[in-house]
Amino acid sequence: DAGVIQSPRHEVTEMGQEVTLRCKPISGHNSLFWYRQTMMRGLELLIYFNNNVPIDDSGMPEDRFSAKMPNASFSTLKIQPSEPRDSAVYFCASSLRTSGKETQYFGPGTRLLVL
Amino acid sequence: GQSLEQPSEVTAVEGAIVQINCTYQTSGFYGLSWYQQHDGGAPTFLSYNGLDGLEETGRFSSFLSRSDSYGYLLIQELQMKDSASYFCAVRDGTASKLTFGTGTRLQVTL
Numbered sequence: 001d002a003g004v005i006q007s008p009r010h011e012v013t014e015m016g017q018e019v020t021l022r023c024k025p026i027s028g029h030n031s032l033f034w035y036r037q038t039m040m041r042g043l044e045l046l047i048y049f050n051n052n053v054p055i056d057d058s059g060m061p062e063d064r065f066s067a068k069m070p071n072a073s074f075s076t077l078k079i080q081p082s083e084p085r086d087s088a089v090y091f092c093a094s095s096l097r098t099s100g101k102e103t104q105y106f107g108p109g110t111r112l113l114v115l
Numbered sequence: 116g117q118s119l120e121q122p123s124e125v126t127a128v129e130g131a132i133v134q135i136n137c138t139y140q141t142s143g144f145y146g147l148s149w150y151q152q153h154d155g156g157a158p159t160f161l162s163y164n165g166l167d168g169l170e171e172t173g174r175f176s177s178f179l180s181r182s183d184s185y186g187y188l189l190i191q192e193l194q195m196k197d198s199a200s201y202f203c204a205v206r207d208g209t210a211s212k213l214t215f216g217t218g219t220r221l222q223v224t225l
Contacts, residue, residue: 031211043158043202043215056212091157097211101146101165104213106157 002026004107006092012113018080021110024073025094033104034067034077035091043091049075050097082114117141119203119216126222127193135188135219137203145206147179147186148213153199161201162188190221198223 005024025032033048047057049069069075089111093104119139127133146165150158164170164179176189200220204213
């Protein structure tokens with residue numbers, strides 16, 4: 001299996017621009033998570049989906065952030081307009097929801113720098 | 116809500132044993148997980164405890180005491196490649212979401 005795929009791996013943009021991050025989860029997984037990681041705030045859950053439905057978006061910082069999952073094999077996280085404080089590593093992770101142990105598999109991340 | 120506490124840094128010598136502690140406060144609990152993250156890399160799963168006791172996977176072991184809201188990760192026969200950040204995470208019993216601790220940076224020295 002190719003694992004969780006994220007694109008782009010690196011993104012440098014200017015303040016005010018729209019940024020779209022993409023994620024392809026592991027085939028067969030039914031949960032998908034978007035995280036943001038910074039030195040100051042650590043690893044934060046932004047939003048997660050179960051069976052393509054957003055379940056908890058309480059971690060989304062503000063209305064500038066939006067996420068979609070149109071089908072089981074694709075999700076996007078959009079920032080519009082972007083700000084310098086959005087600079088971080090954004091990880092997508094997927095898992096197979098079960099009643100017991102549930103391992104999340106992380107993608108390689110997108111390193112975003114907003115100038 | 117959920118909160119987890121871990122030491123920010125730990126240093127240990129190659130070949131030794133190191134223990135990284137994690138205490139948590141949760142409104143619901145459905146297991147404690149441990150993830151490893153190397154600099155510039157993504158978190159990867161190491162271990163999970165759903166019940167009290169010790170789980171062993173090679174050089175890595177994890178322990179949980181639900182009555183004490185406490186767990187630890189034990190790494191034996193430390194190797195230089197074990198230098199990384201280690202995160203504990205708790206799962207909310209009602210959902211799939213994990214809340215991660217702030218991470219412990221492990222430095223293995225010669």
